[in-house]
Amino acid sequence: MNNEQQEIVVTEKELVINMLVSAWEAQNKRFAAFLDKVTDAELAGETSPGRNTGNYLLGHLTAVNDGMLPLLDLGAKLYPELEEPFLASPDKSGKIMPSTAELREKWHNVTALLHEHFKKMSADEWFGRHTSVSAEDFAKEPHRNKLNILISRTTHQGYHFGQMAYLVKKS
């Protein structure tokens, strides 16, 4: 392998990280535009009759994003109090939920903080293990890296975004 080939290989490794971070960021941008458009009254409603409310899914996505901070070894959760109502409990559990205004703010804060961290993460960090897998298991299962968390969270957010899109009246 000569120097030129080496450079191409390294570039592709960084390239794929950029692609995955871009896919995540593009989705967040679309979701932020959606949040600008959807009203508080719409978020309080169900995404489909008998299904999760917009508020629940917004809290759920915020809690999941918040969980990426410790999982990617980027620090503690900003809002651990979201775990009980939005991860451990289904919608309409009676658990205390923040106001819609607070939920909007928390989603923006968590997403912005992840964005700042992602700008600084090296390719090697992304390919390193996430914190819920042990060093021993990671040696055998190297796909359980931080990049894989980003992939699964992008898909998960897309799944619920498709549902939340139903909150906004068709024009």
Added chain:
Amino acid sequence: MNNEQQEIVVTEKELVINMLVSAWEAQNKRFAAFLDKVTDAELAGETSPGRNTGNYLLGHLTAVNDGMLPLLDLGAKLYPELEEPFLASPDKSGKIMPSTAELREKWHNVTALLHEHFKKMSADEWFGRHTSVSAEDFAKEPHRNKLNILISRTTHQGYHFGQMAYLVKKS
């Protein structure tokens, strides 16, 4: 860079392709299980009042997956006739749509064919340009590769899968 480091870099390139193909396959597996469960009557219904029907979204996803064949340079579409009713037209357009049984079969056939191709694709192929970008543009925008199509299609399928999940009655 010594031989050991070279090997790690190459492994990571293949690793990330495996991760992305696995994410795609895992989603298809869940979607196939969903198709086993959802009835024809449920698929004929709307995912939410006034929204796309299950049949339309199934045809739409099948047409999008089918489009991956030429886009990834894997051959011609299996079902080019799906383009008009499911890509060029919205739901309830009055365009002729296949029966639900046919739609189920076509989704399975397209997905199985992609699966066979993906098993044989090399890492270099995945990092090569897709067919809707010119060689000139690709030289400047190397992220417009086949892997990026896979990333965007996984997110897109997840978005509509979240909506189609509403077709099945809550148990």
